[in-house]
Amino acid sequence: MNYVIGIDLGTSAVKLLLVNQQGAVAAEVSKAYPLIQQKAGYSEQEPDIWVKQTIAGLSELLDQFTGDRSQIVGLSFSGQMHGLVLLDEKQKPLRNAILWNDTRTTAECREIYETAGKERLLQVTKNPALEGFTLPKILWVKKHEPALFQKAKTFVLPKDYVRLKLTGQLHIDYSDAAGTLLLDIAKKEWSPELCRLFGLAPDFCPPLIGSHEEVGTVLPEVAERAGLSAQTRVFAGGADNACGAIGSGILEEGKTLASIGTSGVVLSYESSGDKDFQGVVHYFNHGAPDCFYTMGVTLAAGFSLSWFKEVFAKDESYSELLEEVDTVPPGANGLLFTPYLAGERTPHADSVIRGSFIGIDSSHERKDFVRAIVEGITFSLHESVQIFREQGKRIDTIVSIGGGAQNETWLQMQADIFEATIVKLSSEQGPGMGAAMLAAVGCGWFPSLRHCAAAFLKVEKEFQPVQDNVEQYKELFRLYQAVYLNTKELNNSLVKFRK
Numbered sequence: 001m002n003y004v005i006g007i008d009l010g011t012s013a014v015k016l017l018l019v020n021q022q023g024a025v026a027a028e029v030s031k032a033y034p035l036i037q038q039k040a041g042y043s044e045q046e047p048d049i050w051v052k053q054t055i056a057g058l059s060e061l062l063d064q065f066t067g068d069r070s071q072i073v074g075l076s077f078s079g080q081m082h083g084l085v086l087l088d089e090k091q092k093p094l095r096n097a098i099l100w101n102d103t104r105t106t107a108e109c110r111e112i113y114e115t116a117g118k119e120r121l122l123q124v125t126k127n128p129a130l131e132g133f134t135l136p137k138i139l140w141v142k143k144h145e146p147a148l149f150q151k152a153k154t155f156v157l158p159k160d161y162v163r164l165k166l167t168g169q170l171h172i173d174y175s176d177a178a179g180t181l182l183l184d185i186a187k188k189e190w191s192p193e194l195c196r197l198f199g200l201a202p203d204f205c206p207p208l209i210g211s212h213e214e215v216g217t218v219l220p221e222v223a224e225r226a227g228l229s230a231q232t233r234v235f236a237g238g239a240d241n242a243c244g245a246i247g248s249g250i251l252e253e254g255k256t257l258a259s260i261g262t263s264g265v266v267l268s269y270e271s272s273g274d275k276d277f278q279g280v281v282h283y284f285n286h287g288a289p290d291c292f293y294t295m296g297v298t299l300a301a302g303f304s305l306s307w308f309k310e311v312f313a314k315d316e317s318y319s320e321l322l323e324e325v326d327t328v329p330p331g332a333n334g335l336l337f338t339p340y341l342a343g344e345r346t347p348h349a350d351s352v353i354r355g356s357f358i359g360i361d362s363s364h365e366r367k368d369f370v371r372a373i374v375e376g377i378t379f380s381l382h383e384s385v386q387i388f389r390e391q392g393k394r395i396d397t398i399v400s401i402g403g404g405a406q407n408e409t410w411l412q413m414q415a416d417i418f419e420a421t422i423v424k425l426s427s428e429q430g431p432g433m434g435a436a437m438l439a440a441v442g443c444g445w446f447p448s449l450r451h452c453a454a455a456f457l458k459v460e461k462e463f464q465p466v467q468d469n470v471e472q473y474k475e476l477f478r479l480y481q482a483v484y485l486n487t488k489e490l491n492n493s494l495v496k497f498r499k
């Protein structure tokens with residue numbers, strides 16, 4: 001029996017899956033790393049911690065493996081999107097990576113519209129200028145750290161940096177390049193026009209590659225440290241949401257997923273790259289060749305829960321924290337939460353808004369707060385589900401993945417709020433599984449990702465909406481939506497008091 005490894009470089013941790021030819025997960029490892037938040041709106045990570053934890057994770061994964069290492073024939077990557085890793089001429093990072101949930105770049109987003117024009121930007125990149133995307137971060141460093149920027153020869157995205165250190169090969173794949181605001185999405189090439197407008201040298205953007213393409217083998221010194229065979233074939237991999245789509249079988253029109261990781265995502269397959277969504281939802285290249293996807297993004301989905309756990313329940317596990325949440329009724333006994341801890345993207349592209357608990361009563365217990373958080377995150381994702389429905393998409397079944405999909409009360413809540421059947425797969429690790437599938441297809445185990453999905457992906461359980469809950473949540477959702485409008489101005493006035 002042969003195996004492949006899927007490496008998902010998430011925001012909270014790198015997660016590694018060892019997958020056999022039947023798609024069963026033979027071993028899995030998660031290695032965490034911290035977020036660096038110097039001030040409100042800032043979010044960074046140290047690129048070399050990703051590499052260190054990935055190699056340590058590979059080594060732990062291999063410790064669990066009793067077979068012959070030469071049976072591990074391939075590996076590939078999935079990674080948090082948009083994060084800027086600036087490299088010098090020796091391909092060393094010049095500073096910490098600025099991540100997808102860092103919103104310091106509102107002025108640079110304005111500059112992008114003024115320089116390129118919103119219409120033209122949407123035509124080329126299919127996306128609006130949002131603080132989380134890569135180009136605004138490049139412009140921020142250029143403006144605020146000019147001496148450092150002068151030394152920058154190129155840039156990569158997070159998982160591309162790890163792949164560079166594991167193989168020595170420099171690339172960005174199309175699905176991740178799509179989130180930079182520098183890629184012509186339909187033509188699948190770096191936009192010479194945008195690079196020129198923003199003063200970026202033609203070789204500043206690295207060579208592009210397809211997610212399924214082979215880049216080489218692991219470097220001998222890495223193979224030795226990780227305990228891998230030096231013959232292990234490496235395939236490019238993709239953006240975590242593109243890989244999540246592969247790993248949950250979102251490979252044809254009409255399929256939708258909801259992911260609750262650090263961010264929250266509702267994603268839908270698109271067969272062509274020439275539709276016009278006017279930037280209301282993100283529109284990116286898929287990890288499967290020559291197709292696309294649209295998605296709405298909640299910036300602080302799982303992050304809202306991890307924030308609460310870190311501040312109020314540091315020593316408890318998520319299962320302990322969520323233990324009593326099913327004893328609290330829908331509406332958390334009159335408590336509403338909006339998950340805007342890091343600002344928001346869909347439907348309110350707003351870097352200034354922050355979260356609220358509305359309706360705190362002296363009768364509320366911790367479990368009410370936890371229920372309100374989980375409901376607020378799910379309401380936020382429901383705003384994206386609604387956008388897709390308003391655009392004519394039929395959404396009656398949603399595959400749920402990410403850390404949040406480990407909790408059955410939350411899965412039932414998704415069914416009740418989204419008013420759709422929620423599918424839980426045998427592994428909730430969609431992005432890691434998608435990366436493993438890219439390696440499996442690359443190694444020739446299957447003729448296509450669809451064949452691989454048919455063999456690998458197994459439904460573990462389905463959750464149906466409960467009508468009584470659906471009705472209550474419809475009313476609560478309207479109240480939830482009112483919170484944004486009623487707290488927007490208050491938050492604008494609070495900015496000067498933030499860290």
Ligand SMILES: Nc1ncnc2c1ncn2[C@@H]1O[C@H](COP(=O)(O)OP(=O)(O)O)[C@@H](O)[C@H]1O
Pocket residue numbers: 009010011012013260261262263301302303304305306318319322402403404405406407410
């Ligand atoms: N047992 C659990 N039940 C519910 N939610 C969980 C559980 N474990 C983790 N989570 C949530 O999942 C998030 C991490 O999900 P994950 O998909 O691993 O994120 P990322 O890819 O961003 O690192 C955490 O922030 C937390 O909110």
Ligand SMILES: O=C(CO)[C@@H](O)[C@H](O)COP(=O)(O)O
Pocket residue numbers: 010011012079080081082100101132179240241261262263264265282297
């Ligand atoms: O910014 C986006 C998508 O546009 C995020 O979805 C990141 O890709 C991070 O993902 P997770 O760490 O939450 O999986």
